[in-house]
Amino acid sequence: QAANKCVRVEREGRVVILTIDRPEALNALNLQVLSELTDAMVPLDSDPGVGCFVLTGSAKAFAAGADIAEMRDRTYPDAFLTNMLAGWEAIAQLRTPKIAAVSGYALGGGCELAMMCDTIYCGQSARFGQPEIKLGVIPGMGGSQRLTRLVGKSKAMDMILTGRMMDADEAKEAGLVARIYPDDELLGAAKEAAAQIASYSKTTALVAREAVDRALETSLSEGLLFERRIFQSLFGTDDQKEGMSAFIEKRKADFKR
Numbered sequence: 001q002a003a004n005k006c007v008r009v010e011r012e013g014r015v016v017i018l019t020i021d022r023p024e025a026l027n028a029l030n031l032q033v034l035s036e037l038t039d040a041m042v043p044l045d046s047d048p049g050v051g052c053f054v055l056t057g058s059a060k061a062f063a064a065g066a067d068i069a070e071m072r073d074r075t076y077p078d079a080f081l082t083n084m085l086a087g088w089e090a091i092a093q094l095r096t097p098k099i100a101a102v103s104g105y106a107l108g109g110g111c112e113l114a115m116m117c118d119t120i121y122c123g124q125s126a127r128f129g130q131p132e133i134k135l136g137v138i139p140g141m142g143g144s145q146r147l148t149r150l151v152g153k154s155k156a157m158d159m160i161l162t163g164r165m166m167d168a169d170e171a172k173e174a175g176l177v178a179r180i181y182p183d184d185e186l187l188g189a190a191k192e193a194a195a196q197i198a199s200y201s202k203t204t205a206l207v208a209r210e211a212v213d214r215a216l217e218t219s220l221s222e223g224l225l226f227e228r229r230i231f232q233s234l235f236g237t238d239d240q241k242e243g244m245s246a247f248i249e250k251r252k253a254d255f256k257r
């Protein structure tokens, strides 16, 4: 079993698509999935030839949560000493833009993994939830923090305290997902958006997402200062000269990134 890969990695131009593939467990997130994802993504993060990641699962499940069988017998001292689940934060910390393309279940750690991405696109079949309370635990990969920031306190409390699922329309209305597609169009649309993001200056895209992320971390005045300083710093890049020159010369920009 351990020899079988749980994540497929494909490269299309400047886009890398990572597909979680554990159909026997609805893509439940075990340590092997984490290590395969980080082994693939961390080196590519600093590759100037990679401009965007797309993270996806199967038609039935993006991921139905952390692997319950793997977790059941763990103890508090062991969970504390190994800093259980902390390793997943490495995915959130990647600097390259990443899109979650969600079909089917995105529950517990699956919903949390999607929320670690910069944006979520979903198919009509998507179901989001934080059902940990049904198992006697709470979200452990960021759900109580990221869901609250994305959808607000009242809805986050509703989801986390009842353990119910949201469908695609409710998730879009709540601001959890940016776009909904028919299921069979989802991956193509996510790859197209990823290719568009990857066609720009990677430096610019990296700092753009850092600036947006600061909005969730800091005060308005500090965030505005951070944005203005980064904006100013981009005038030190060749890609700013190229982007603005291309506009004025009515041609397509050729970013060196």
Ligand code: CAA
Binding pocket: 024, 025, 026, 028, 029, 064, 065, 066, 067, 068, 069, 085, 105, 107, 108, 109, 110, 112, 131, 132, 135, 138, 139, 140, 141, 143
């Ligand atoms: N961990 C381990 N195995 C899982 C799993 C999970 N999170 N979710 C599903 N599976 C397994 C099932 O055990 C089952 O395996 P067997 O065929 O060997 O019995 C297989 O996947 C198919 O699942 P079901 O038969 O249950 O499929 P279903 O269509 O009847 O139900 C479902 C689908 C509603 C998603 C249901 O599987 C379910 O409720 N899964 C658990 C969801 C959950 O509680 N997620 C949170 C996990 S805790 C967490 O994530 C903590 C955190 O914050 C990090």
